[in-house]
Amino acid sequence: MKVSMKSCWFWIGLIILACSGLRAGEVRQEVQFPNLPGYVTLACDLHMHTVFSDGVVWPTVRVNEGWRQGLDLISLSDHIEHLPHKKDMKIKLNRSFELASASAADHGLLIARGAEITRDTPPGHFNAIFTSDNEKLNVPDFVEAVKQANEQGAFVFWNHQGWKGSEKGKWLDVHTKIYENKWLHGMEVCNGDSYFPDAHRWCLEKNLTMLGNSDIHEPDLRQKSEPANHRTMTLVFSKERTLPAMKEALLQGRTAVWWKEQVIGKKEYLEPLFKESVHLLGEPVWREKAVWLQFENRSNVDLQLKKTAGDGPAEIKLPAISTSLVKIEATPEMKSLNLQYTVANFIIEPEKGLPVAFEVNKKTATAKTAENTEP
Numbered sequence: 001m002k003v004s005m006k007s008c009w010f011w012i013g014l015i016i017l018a019c020s021g022l023r024a025g026e027v028r029q030e031v032q033f034p035n036l037p038g039y040v041t042l043a044c045d046l047h048m049h050t051v052f053s054d055g056v057v058w059p060t061v062r063v064n065e066g067w068r069q070g071l072d073l074i075s076l077s078d079h080i081e082h083l084p085h086k087k088d089m090k091i092k093l094n095r096s097f098e099l100a101s102a103s104a105a106d107h108g109l110l111i112a113r114g115a116e117i118t119r120d121t122p123p124g125h126f127n128a129i130f131t132s133d134n135e136k137l138n139v140p141d142f143v144e145a146v147k148q149a150n151e152q153g154a155f156v157f158w159n160h161q162g163w164k165g166s167e168k169g170k171w172l173d174v175h176t177k178i179y180e181n182k183w184l185h186g187m188e189v190c191n192g193d194s195y196f197p198d199a200h201r202w203c204l205e206k207n208l209t210m211l212g213n214s215d216i217h218e219p220d221l222r223q224k225s226e227p228a229n230h231r232t233m234t235l236v237f238s239k240e241r242t243l244p245a246m247k248e249a250l251l252q253g254r255t256a257v258w259w260k261e262q263v264i265g266k267k268e269y270l271e272p273l274f275k276e277s278v279h280l281l282g283e284p285v286w287r288e289k290a291v292w293l294q295f296e297n298r299s300n301v302d303l304q305l306k307k308t309a310g311d312g313p314a315e316i317k318l319p320a321i322s323t324s325l326v327k328i329e330a331t332p333e334m335k336s337l338n339l340q341y342t343v344a345n346f347i348i349e350p351e352k353g354l355p356v357a358f359e360v361n362k363k364t365a366t367a368k369t370a371e372n373t374e375p
């Protein structure tokens with residue numbers, strides 16, 4: 001059959017389009033948290049599964065989902081030892097990453113090669129991210145597998161610490177061994193719908209990186225990340241949006257976890273994150289018995305502030321990505337306001353919110369006026 005050049009280019013074009021994994025009309029909506037001084041705030045999910053272990057989706061689908069929901073970095077951490085589809089398909093341990101890579105590049109989504117080292121408890125399940133060859137982690141001895149991952153320069157964390165088995169959640173000698181060798185870098189404080197307070201405490205005590213991941217096996221049908229409906233994810237405070245910079249930030253522990261309606265992290269990161277998220281707009285409006293303030297919340301979280309001392313109502317709610325008008329009871333003699341609150345859903349230790357304070361001075365507005373009216 002004679003094929004014209006024109007139709008030949010048409011088919012080549014179609015094949016390129018099919019390989020890229022891009023679909024016209026796909027829409028991305030950003031995860032919205034402000035940057036910190038010196039760092040960009042990026043959204044990651046470093047724990048998910050595909051048909052190459054016990055997930056039920058093809059690897060490129062994870063790229064579409066992650067890109068659509070505003071993620072910056074994903075890792076397809078298929079199990080090394082748990083392969084229920086191996087009778088139906090040939091499983092190679094690097095294959096899910098290889099299949100997803102081209103689509104991720106086309107979407108501008110970062111993807112890191114990774115795997116889940118899956119052993120009974122103890123020791124439990126561990127993710128190795130930024131590996132170079134997952135096949136080399138397929139060894140009988142657990143400690144050897146973690147060592148192999150580290151020799152490849154991987155970032156290793158303990159998954160869903162309180163999950164399953166009689167020894168579940170316990171810190172045992174095997175954990176001490178990998179920790180003391182500096183082969184364990186973080187822990188999942190949150191996995192899917194679960195929160196692990198012990199993991200949270202150990203991250204603080206042992207200076208491990210806090211992570212939150214979806215561990216998703218099914219398709220994720222969410223169109224975007226919303227305050228009350230988003231996947232569990234890790235916010236990474238990175239020097240730039242590149243794989244080496246993200247790895248550096250993860251190894252240095254510059255993270256926070258966005259889990260349900262809470263952000264969980266070390267105070268040193270939640271404090272600036274709050275500062276960059278919440279701004280007092282304009283001048284306060286002073287009336288005889290009240291002061292009106294406008295608070296802008298630039299984060300994706302509906303912030304819940306509870307009063308600890310000073311002026312202001314018992315509770316202040318600041319919905320995500322919006323500005324709220326707040327009324328503070330006052331007297332005509334008052335010259336300034338001192339608001340002291342705890343951000344109940346910015347968690348710096350188990351069951352402890354972030355303390356914050358605002359000083360609002362009456363003089364600022366009046367002083368300017370007085371200056372302007374001077375002859």
Ligand SMILES: [Zn+2]
Pocket residue numbers: 116118125159160
């Ligand atoms: Zn697991």
Ligand SMILES: [Zn+2]
Pocket residue numbers: 047048049116215
């Ligand atoms: Zn998993």
